[in-house]
Amino acid sequence: MDRVVKFGGSSLANGSQYEKVVDIILANKERRVVVVSAPGKRNESDEKVTDLLIEYAHESLLDQNTKKIQKRLIERYQEIADYFHVDALDFKDILYRIVHLSDQFNGESQYRLSYFKGHGEKLNALLMTLVLKKLGHNARFVSPEELGLIVAGNPDSAAVTDQAYTNLSKYEYAEDEILVVPGFYGVTNNGQISTFARGGSDITGSILARGFGIKLYENFTDVSSVYSVNPHIVSNPIPIAEMTYREMRELSYAGFSVFNDEAIIPAIQGQVAINVKNTNCPSDRGTLIVPEQNVHEKRPVTGITNSEHFSAIYIHRYLLNQEVGLTLKLLQIFYDFGLSYEHMPSGIDDLTIIFDNRQLNEEKITAIIAAIQESLQPDEMRWIEDYAIIMMVGEGMFDQQSTVAEALDALRDNGIPVNMINQGASQISAMLGTNKVDGKRAVATIYYHFFEENVHD
Structure with missing residues (x-):
């Protein structure tokens, strides 16, 4: 049985974190659909790649010199590529895309910022594909455009369409290949990149699981479980081993930040079990989010x-x-x-x-x-x-x-x-x-x- 597996920005922030992700992917042959976020912060004083891309979008729009911001972006991806000894010739495509990001945008002005932001994930998916190939594995980059992941709505709060699920249900891939898909965005009917709301890569993973008919979605983050209460309020709180879709959605809405509340909806529609796990401790059980009828322990308060x-x-x-x-x-x-x-x-x-x-x-x-x-x-x-x-x-x-x-x-x-x-x-x-x-x-x-x-x- 295939699995969709998604990795957040902190899991992909640098070469050593990337290596953990690669090991997780290769540890189970069922992990054949991989969704990646843009590289996150390497430390508290660092910047997320998405924030750098937003800065790049503003500077280029004002016709300012963008060489410094381009250099910072290239260094983030180059650091990871060098860690895995990716050939310079192979990396050249990513370098070119960063330098010419502004030149290649030819869409409507309201989609310009989404176009820049979405490239954090797109470039990282291209890089992950290069890394897996370098290690001798049959990996293939697949863009939302190729998948037909059609969205509607505002450029920065996209909503998946029924057409997207129809397209995904018809998409085929070989039994021995790993698909690497950028999270966070879909495309409109006229080809404009449109990003999901916060935690958008969570949403992409959930959409792909439903669309491909895959019943297990592993969401790797930087915690080993969803906890019954914020660990900053109560130290060593009880981890939640199993919870329902409804419980997770209510808690996400009210402030739990481990999993996006909007990402629950495609999972509910496809009856996809979600396993929230820790990239740094992948053997930990994590938290399983399932339909109401599948939960056995029912504490008064979860x-x-x-x-x-x-x-x-x-x-x-x-x-x-x-x-x-x-x-x-x-x-x-x-x-x-x-x-x-x-x-x-x-x-x-x-x-x-x-x-x-x-x-x-x-x-x-x-x-x-x-x-x-x-x-x-x-x-x-x-x-x-x-x-x-x-x-x-x-x-x-x-x-x-x-x-x-x-x-x-x-x-x-x-x-x-x-x-x-x-x-x-x-x-x-x-x-x-x-x-x-x-x-x-x-x-x-x-x-x-x-x-x-x-x-x-």
Whole structure:
């Protein structure tokens, strides 16, 4: 049975990391579809290749001298090529592509930055193919263009199309070859490179697994598991051996950064099992993400996370719940300002709307508040900056109705106030609002309550 295997930027940052990746690929003959990210940071003070390409795009657009940025990009790929003694003649194509990246762009202006960014992965896939061939293996570079990975939507937030899956289902490759595919981007119907959102290579791997009908997708990163809580909040937390698609999607949305929440969707559609593993410890079991019916252990809580990039509008007016069309008025205001909201818990006379504040600025906030004041004329309205969201997720919550009450009791006993409670319709998640200063302590408190018998601290 074939596997799709994807490697993140930290796994491909330099020659020694590259060698680990090559060893992982060759350790199992089923790893025949390889998705690569652009080289990431080699150390904390380093830059990602994607960031260098963004800089290159801006400099070339302004007709500035781009030789320095070209040199830095070439050095990143050259370092890896030299580590494996790739012939200079073979590497020449990558060198040429970097130097002439700006010259060769002939698309629409809104796709220019995506074109540059997507080349981080494209150049790395070309290099990985050269390395595998140098080591005597039958590797073949395959671009999203060749695969027919057709996408639509905005240039920097592409969405896969049904046509892409039709094309992938018809694509054939030999039994003895390794396909090397750049992650992060697809192509529009007229051939423009369009990148996926953050963590886009995760999305590519998931799309390929579904499209090729492959049932196991190994996603290699720099951690050995998805953990039940952020290790920066609780040291040595319990690793999650197995979790459901729904749990991973809820946790990714709420702040877990190990796996992209959008990448879960193609896996769900194709019933593809995802194994999150560690490039530096490939023998570790990792975390398996599977359909709900395949999970055997159902703790009340599988994972807990928090996010501090939220703000809220609190509205109070007597008989608010009796006003017909109130929600419609609010939604129209949000639409007019191009604003999406996250949650809208309400009571008889009160309503709180929670936003991801990364889409806001002071000017926009002032204008939104003025529009709501004019439309709804509330008795009281406050903008709340001091907001942290705690998310508890677990399939076991469906069967154990006391889970939220237990968490609230634990927070109360530790003097942590809760100003919002919202349980998801799926009943496998609950959201609690606290002050930012209490966010991390709230996460740790809930963790110790539900996992204390296994805590290693």
